[in-house]
Amino acid sequence: MNCKETTRFLHGYLDAELALGDALAVEEHLQGCPRCRTHHANLRAVQTAVRRHIEHHAAPASLRARLAARYGDEDGSTAASTRRWSGVAAAGAAALLLAAVWIGAGSVDDRSKRAAQLPAKVVVHISQSGSATAALRNLANHLEASPGTTVVVVAHNEGVDFLMRGARDASGQLYESAVAKLKSRGVDFRICGNTLVRLKFDSGQVIPAATLVPSGVAEISRLQTQEGYAYLRL
Ligand SMILES: [Zn+2]
Structure with a gap:
């Protein structure tokens, strides 16, 4: 481009x-x-x-x-x-x-x-509060078109809040159900442990669908450099 x-x-x-x-x-x-x-x-x-x-x-x-x-x-x-x-x-x-x-x-x-050309493996970085709604919708749409794509979502910084129990989007829908739907289609959700500590969240507040990783940044870096994922920030 x-x-x-x-x-x-x-x-x-x-x-x-x-x-x-x-x-x-x-x-x-x-x-x-x-x-x-x-x-x-x-x-x-x-x-x-x-x-x-x-x-x-x-x-x-x-x-x-x-x-x-x-x-x-x-x-x-x-x-x-x-x-x-x-x-x-x-x-x-x-x-x-x-x-x-x-x-x-x-x-x-x-x-x-334009027709989308999606790489086979994508790591989606959600780092801002409120950006999850559009990100999840976008992912759902894309997976409809390319069900073979492997997607890992890494939530980090203010972007972690949608993975908390009871979190709702602007229209009052539970994020947990959108996450569960994507998860059933193979999307993996990982949440940054450093961020939880920094923002004083307890890991018990995280929905069970998300996996805790020590560092969101390190996880993204690892996926990119060792597993060949393409990077996307939303
Ligand atoms: Zn330019």
């Missing part, structure tokens, strides 16, 4: 909406390209700011303008985007909500344009 393609896929990548194969290609490019890495970091900062503001405040006009300028230039939908933006300029919270929807909007096209 080159810089231009990566730029086009970044929005979907940030929202964890890409097929795994596409996400891996983006990940690989980001690892080798400082310029796209910077771009990605900037987009993520904007996304984080938008999400935070959705929950608590209206966004400042300057943020909306920055988003409009940034996204309008990149995804080939400038005209439509501009129309959308000018129509909502007056409404603070409503405009912001639209911004969040819109950040993801570019990726739907991208996703349908």
Whole structure:
């Protein structure tokens, strides 16, 4: 994947909406390209700011303008985007909500344009709280298409919370049932022991479907270097 393609896929990548194969290609490019890495970091900062503001405040006009300028230039939908933006300029919270929807909007096209090429073995790294919902959905979709893929999910840092007993996603569904479904399709869930200690979780709080490993980072590294897994962070 080159810089231009990566730029086009970044929005979907940030929202964890890409097929795994596409996400891996983006990940690989980001690892080798400082310029796209910077771009990605900037987009993520904007996304984080938008999400935070959705929950608590209206966004400042300057943020909306920055988003409009940034996204309008990149995804080939400038005209439509501009129309959308000018129509909502007056409404603070409503405009912001639209911004969040819109950040993801570019990726739907991208996703349908490409067939995913998934490596035979993938280690999925979940390290952020709240990213598990999209990650698990993405995995389920992909396994539908490529049931032969071997997937290990490693939860680490703030990403461990979905593997705790009683944890629910934003719509109130127990994560445990989504995990059990994926597990029945061969997905292995591993959770970082160092993180549990650091965040003062007791291992008894972890759902039985997850396996405790001493270090999530070491586990990912081992899978990559010794077992030939491709790496994906969600
Ligand atoms: Zn690049």
